[in-house]
Amino acid sequence: MIGISQLLFRIKASGRTLATIAVLSAATLTAMEVSSSFYYDLSVDLQKNYGFTYAYAVTIRL
16 A cells, blocks of 8 residues: 555656646747747848848938
């Protein structure tokens, strides 16, 4: 009986650890995907709006 009780306690503790690792992994992967998506969108937007390495403005005053 004591052996089974200790075994069940270890299984429950391992389950808690596994659940914690799964939640943290899911949160980390989600954060990485969101930041990657933002970086890609920013890169595309910058290339579309500012396609050249430099820009200059000419103002003509009459």
